[in-house]
Amino acid sequence: KPGQELFKSEMSEYFTAQDLYVGARLDLNNQPFQLLDADEFTFNYMEQHADEFPKANIGTIISKVKSISEEEQKKVKQFFTMTDPSSTGFIPYESF
Numbered sequence: 001k002p003g004q005e006l007f008k009s010e011m012s013e014y015f016t017a018q019d020l021y022v023g024a025r026l027d028l029n030n031q032p033f034q035l036l037d038a039d040e041f042t043f044n045y046m047e048q049h050a051d052e053f054p055k056a057n058i059g060t061i062i063s064k065v066k067s068i069s070e071e072e073q074k075k076v077k078q079f080f081t082m083t084d085p086s087s088t089g090f091i092p093y094e095s096f
Contacts, residue, residue, distance in 0.1 A: 021053070022037060
Protein backbone atom coordinates (compact mmCIF):
# COMPACT_ATOMS: atom_id res chain seq x y z
CA LYS A 1 0.00 0.00 0.00
CA PRO A 2 1.22 3.52 -0.68
CA GLY A 3 2.70 5.79 1.97
CA GLN A 4 4.79 3.14 3.69
CA GLU A 5 8.44 3.41 4.57
CA LEU A 6 10.46 1.31 2.13
CA PHE A 7 13.13 -0.09 4.43
CA LYS A 8 11.69 -0.98 7.82
CA SER A 9 11.72 -3.84 10.27
CA GLU A 10 7.93 -4.42 10.26
CA MET A 11 6.10 -6.31 7.53
CA SER A 12 4.72 -4.17 4.73
CA GLU A 13 0.99 -3.70 4.39
CA TYR A 14 -0.53 -5.07 1.18
CA PHE A 15 -3.85 -4.55 -0.55
CA THR A 16 -6.45 -7.13 0.43
CA ALA A 17 -9.62 -8.26 -1.32
CA GLN A 18 -11.59 -5.97 1.02
CA ASP A 19 -9.76 -2.95 -0.47
CA LEU A 20 -11.16 -3.82 -3.90
CA TYR A 21 -14.75 -2.77 -4.45
CA VAL A 22 -16.62 -0.68 -7.01
CA GLY A 23 -15.79 2.93 -6.29
CA ALA A 24 -12.52 2.17 -4.48
CA ARG A 25 -9.65 4.54 -5.21
CA LEU A 26 -6.25 2.89 -5.34
CA ASP A 27 -2.77 4.26 -5.83
CA LEU A 28 -0.63 1.68 -7.64
CA ASN A 29 2.98 2.68 -8.25
CA ASN A 30 2.03 6.38 -7.91
CA GLN A 31 -0.71 5.96 -10.51
CA PRO A 32 -4.25 6.67 -9.24
CA PHE A 33 -7.03 4.26 -10.23
CA GLN A 34 -10.71 4.00 -9.43
CA LEU A 35 -12.52 0.67 -9.75
CA LEU A 36 -15.63 1.25 -11.83
CA ASP A 37 -17.17 -2.19 -12.27
CA ALA A 38 -16.80 -5.90 -11.62
CA ASP A 39 -18.07 -9.05 -13.26
CA GLU A 40 -21.13 -10.94 -12.07
CA PHE A 41 -19.05 -13.73 -10.46
CA THR A 42 -17.22 -11.15 -8.31
CA PHE A 43 -20.46 -9.47 -7.20
CA ASN A 44 -22.01 -12.85 -6.33
CA TYR A 45 -18.92 -13.95 -4.43
CA MET A 46 -18.82 -10.75 -2.39
CA GLU A 47 -22.55 -10.99 -1.58
CA GLN A 48 -22.21 -14.66 -0.54
CA HIS A 49 -19.27 -13.73 1.72
CA ALA A 50 -20.75 -10.49 3.05
CA ASP A 51 -19.09 -11.00 6.45
CA GLU A 52 -15.73 -10.55 4.68
CA PHE A 53 -16.90 -7.76 2.36
CA PRO A 54 -18.79 -5.07 4.30
CA LYS A 55 -19.40 -3.00 1.14
CA ALA A 56 -21.50 -5.91 -0.20
CA ASN A 57 -23.38 -6.62 3.06
CA ILE A 58 -27.05 -5.84 2.40
CA GLY A 59 -27.76 -5.53 6.14
CA THR A 60 -25.09 -2.85 6.52
CA ILE A 61 -26.33 -1.03 3.42
CA ILE A 62 -29.96 -1.04 4.63
CA SER A 63 -29.00 0.21 8.10
CA LYS A 64 -27.04 3.09 6.51
CA VAL A 65 -30.00 4.01 4.32
CA LYS A 66 -32.36 3.86 7.31
CA SER A 67 -30.08 6.14 9.34
CA ILE A 68 -30.46 9.11 6.98
CA SER A 69 -32.84 11.91 7.91
CA GLU A 70 -36.53 11.82 6.97
CA GLU A 71 -36.01 14.73 4.60
CA GLU A 72 -33.23 12.88 2.78
CA GLN A 73 -35.34 9.70 2.71
CA LYS A 74 -38.10 11.65 0.97
CA LYS A 75 -35.62 12.89 -1.63
CA VAL A 76 -34.39 9.33 -2.26
CA LYS A 77 -37.94 8.01 -2.52
CA GLN A 78 -38.85 10.81 -4.93
CA PHE A 79 -35.82 10.01 -7.08
CA PHE A 80 -36.75 6.31 -7.24
CA THR A 81 -40.37 7.16 -8.08
CA MET A 82 -39.31 9.53 -10.88
CA THR A 83 -36.79 7.00 -12.25
CA ASP A 84 -39.28 4.11 -12.18
CA PRO A 85 -42.61 5.66 -13.25
CA SER A 86 -44.12 2.24 -14.09
CA SER A 87 -43.36 0.92 -10.57
CA THR A 88 -41.45 -2.09 -11.90
CA GLY A 89 -39.09 -2.10 -8.90
CA PHE A 90 -36.08 -1.60 -11.16
CA ILE A 91 -34.16 1.48 -12.25
CA PRO A 92 -31.49 1.72 -14.94
CA TYR A 93 -27.91 1.36 -13.72
CA GLU A 94 -26.96 4.72 -15.24
CA SER A 95 -29.67 6.53 -13.28
CA PHE A 96 -28.73 4.81 -10.04
